[in-house]
Amino acid sequence: MSVYKHLMESRSRYKAGYLVLIDPDARPLNETAEFARIISKAGADAILYGGSLITDDGFTEKLKAVREASDIPVILFPGSVGQVNSHVDAILYISVISGRNANFLIGDHVTSAIQIKRSGVETIPTGYMLVESGKVTTAEFISGTRPLPAHKPELALAHALAGEMLGLKMLYLEAGSGAERPVPNDMISIIKKYVQIPLIVGGGIRNPETAREKVLAGADFIVTGNVLEDGENLDLLEDFVKTVHGEK
Numbered sequence: 001m002s003v004y005k006h007l008m009e010s011r012s013r014y015k016a017g018y019l020v021l022i023d024p025d026a027r028p029l030n031e032t033a034e035f036a037r038i039i040s041k042a043g044a045d046a047i048l049y050g051g052s053l054i055t056d057d058g059f060t061e062k063l064k065a066v067r068e069a070s071d072i073p074v075i076l077f078p079g080s081v082g083q084v085n086s087h088v089d090a091i092l093y094i095s096v097i098s099g100r101n102a103n104f105l106i107g108d109h110v111t112s113a114i115q116i117k118r119s120g121v122e123t124i125p126t127g128y129m130l131v132e133s134g135k136v137t138t139a140e141f142i143s144g145t146r147p148l149p150a151h152k153p154e155l156a157l158a159h160a161l162a163g164e165m166l167g168l169k170m171l172y173l174e175a176g177s178g179a180e181r182p183v184p185n186d187m188i189s190i191i192k193k194y195v196q197i198p199l200i201v202g203g204g205i206r207n208p209e210t211a212r213e214k215v216l217a218g219a220d221f222i223v224t225g226n227v228l229e230d231g232e233n234l235d236l237l238e239d240f241v242k243t244v245h246g247e248k
């Protein structure tokens, strides 16, 4: 089964799907693998792997270990073209449609297209929409793009509709890793109302209650990253799974 199909099945089985982002820099190799095992056992639907800025040279080694340790799909979430890698089940093939940086819209895709085609890895075309969240995030800085204003849901809707009309298969509404404020509920709701493709929501979600709010607003998938990087918060993992999956 394709990873996209697996995600769509999770989406129809539960209230929303739950994805955990592993930051390749956050832990040493053996702990990264153990973290992946825990995420997989807890019932998350997939692991995202990648980041806006990578400083550790064990990127691929850790990726292989993550894949080996987990029973769920591992999806590359590339912060840059240098992270494109064949040791994954799929690539979140993101185009930063909230921005006007040609490299992040199409340029890097061209650079890596032949390599990806040769590897045979599944691509999931995803419109990535950065939303202003209180402070400059790494994603904003590295992408060199202006995020969408948080108080302009209709502007976000226009971008989401354009992404859907272009044939993208998913949208990722992103406040940015470690965001002070997650994506506002009214923005999620208006997009959900008019756009049919699934909506991933992430950035700054630090507790199951906030995740629940985003699901109620219309998120099809919730992503958490930072909150579980702190070992003391690992207890929250099962709560996140239960809350996001909910009762259908």
Ligand code: 1GP
Pocket (backbone or CB within 6 Å): 021, 174, 175, 176, 177, 178, 179, 201, 202, 203, 204, 205, 223, 224, 225, 226, 227
């Ligand atoms: C970042 O949306 C993800 O791309 C996760 O964000 O680390 O803030 O949970 P956090």
